[in-house]
Amino acid sequence: MWDLARAVFLGTLQGLTEFLPISSSAHLRIFPELLGWGDPGAAFTAVIQIGTELAVLIYFRKDIWRIGSMWLRSLVKPEYRGHLDARMGWYIIIGSLPIVLLGITLKDVIENDFRSLWIVGSTLVVLGIVLGVADRYSRNDKKIRQLGLRDAILMGLAQAAALVPGVSRSGATISMGRALGYEREAATRYAFLLAIPAVVGAGLYELPEIPHRDNAYGWGPTVVATVVSFLVGYAAIAWLLRYVSTYSYLPFVLYRVGLGGMTLILVAAGVLTA
Structure with missing residues (x-):
């Protein structure tokens, strides 16, 4: 029962912060350590993120269906290849490549060295400042329909930085989007869509690791945390999109x-173990 209670807490934390x-990865690294639970492990963190990405799939189901169907049609009918949705399909695929390639290449480093709390704390501070500067000085005049290949690649490279806990996948992508002049809502919406292949892929890739290795929890708590992260995450998406349309x-x-x-x-001070 105690593991299930902790799973509910961690799933809620994941849903609120993803x-x-x-x-979210920084919070799943810091708060269990503060509470004396230890590091839940990279596998557990990656798998419960599937819950929040399922929330994205459902929340953006109309956008995803529109983009996916137009992209597939453009493969066989050249007249559709210039359509925004067809191009958006390619942008999401191409923008996902950096994080996929680096994630596979640096797997051992990500799951061990990068989880140091020295790194997590530092990236929270540094990338927080980057987000603040990018948001403050953005031209704020580009809409998502103006997205081009160069910007898609740059935001994909920014997303790849989130392989380091503390960076934030959405934060890095939004920072780059804002630096490129995109409106807050446009940068945030694209960040959500761009994350889908990477997060779902990472979760499925780590799925076999749940019963053993560095995972502190078994299948039961992991499933509970994933379900909770989905429910909380869905509410968080709706709230954030409303928030960024008005506030910084x-x-x-x-x-x-x-x-x-x-x-x-x-x-x-030695209170937390790095």
Whole structure:
């Protein structure tokens, strides 16, 4: 029962933080350590993210169906190849390649060295500042329909930086989108769509590791955490898209810097084990 209770907590934490630009992987690394539970492991973290991506699939089902169907039609009918949705399909595929290739190449480093709390705390602070600067000085005049191949590649490269816990997949992609001049809602929406192949792929890739290795939980708690992350994540998507249409990312920037700074202080003081 205790493992299930912890799974509910971690699933809620994952659902709340996956789509906010504050790094869900950092929270799943820091808070269990603070509570004395230890690192739940990279496999557990990757698998329960499938729950939040299922929330994306359902929330954006109309967009995904429209993009996917137009992309497939464009493969056989040249007249559709210039359509925005057909191009968007290619942009999501191409933008996903950096994180997939680096994720496979650096698998051992990601699951061990990159999970150091020194790294997590530092990336929370540094990438929080990057997000704040990009959001503050963005031209804020480009819509998602203006997305081109160059910008898709750049945002894909930014997303790949999220292989380091603390960076934040959505935060890195949104930061690049804002730096390129995209409106908050456009950058956020594309960040959600771009994450689908990478997160689902990573979760399925790590699925065989759940019964053993570095996973602190078995199948039962992992499934519970995944379901909870889906339910909480769905609500978080709707809230964030409404929020960014009116407000800036400043509260998330301040939160990142505060959490990262606190983490570094606690590690230096020996309260947390890096």
